[in-house]
Amino acid sequence: MTARGVFITLEGGDGSGKSTQLEALVSWLEQQARTVLTTREPGGTELGEELREIVLHSRGYITAKSEALIYAADRAHHIATKVRPALERGEVVVQDRYFDSSVAYQGVGRELGAEEVRRISLWAVDGLLPDLTILLDIDPEEGLARLPGSRTRFDRLEAEQLEFHARVRNAYLELAAAEPERFLVLDATLPVEELAKRIQERVASILG
Ligand code: TYD
Numbered sequence: 001m002t003a004r005g006v007f008i009t010l011e012g013g014d015g016s017g018k019s020t021q022l023e024a025l026v027s028w029l030e031q032q033a034r035t036v037l038t039t040r041e042p043g044g045t046e047l048g049e050e051l052r053e054i055v056l057h058s059r060g061y062i063t064a065k066s067e068a069l070i071y072a073a074d075r076a077h078h079i080a081t082k083v084r085p086a087l088e089r090g091e092v093v094v095q096d097r098y099f100d101s102s103v104a105y106q107g108v109g110r111e112l113g114a115e116e117v118r119r120i121s122l123w124a125v126d127g128l129l130p131d132l133t134i135l136l137d138i139d140p141e142e143g144l145a146r147l148p149g150s151r152t153r154f155d156r157l158e159a160e161q162l163e164f165h166a167r168v169r170n171a172y173l174e175l176a177a178a179e180p181e182r183f184l185v186l187d188a189t190l191p192v193e194e195l196a197k198r199i200q201e202r203v204a205s206i207l208g
Pocket of ligand 1: 014015040041042056071096097098099101102103105106155157158
């Protein structure tokens with residue numbers, strides 16, 4: 001199970017600016033001559049992109065357990081076929097969302113139980129933990145207001161009530177508090193450049 005590469009995940013509520021920081025981190029890593037795999041969940045593989053479409057845009061009702069299992073199915077395939085091989089080649093994997101998203105959104109947001117969802121997610125990936133998880137923390141009201149487009153264009157998760165997003169935010173903060181070594185928590189309202197700098201400093205320290 002010991003992989004040689006470095007596995008970095010980005011987490012945060014909708015509208016927290018993950019994509020911007022992910023791009024900045026990847027170009028900085030490439031300037032350091034690192035080989036980087038940039039990927040995301042849900043998605044990241046052909047099967048994953050199909051599952052992403054289902055779980056985010058399906059018009060019909062999806063039960064909470066079914067939703068959690070679709071994310072887990074996506075994750076199992078993604079980690080086994082794409083992420084582990086890259087880590088074994090010694091690459092740096094930068095991933096938009098991982099199992100902490102499931103714990104926060106399905107475990108706590110959908111009230112399926114954080115422990116149970118964590119167990120299912122880690123079973124799906126044979127226990128692969130990130131070396132670093134960057135949490136971009138934002139008040140959900142502010143985050144959702146930062147999303148482009150009107151509320152009618154939101155995906156299934158984004159369209160949830162504010163109260164759901166508030167639960168997700170608290171869940172993330174609790175996860176980070178429980179594993180302070182793995183998490184870097186940043187205030188997502190800080191200037192983009194400042195956030196990028198703090199992320200680079202932390203990543204530099206783990207790259208050695
Ligand atoms: P994301 O790719 O961040 O959305 P966007 O590209 O629109 O910014 O994530 C898609 C949604 O899926 C997001 O609302 C969070 C949700 N999600 C879960 O609920 N559970 C999970 O395990 C994952 C990976 C994502």
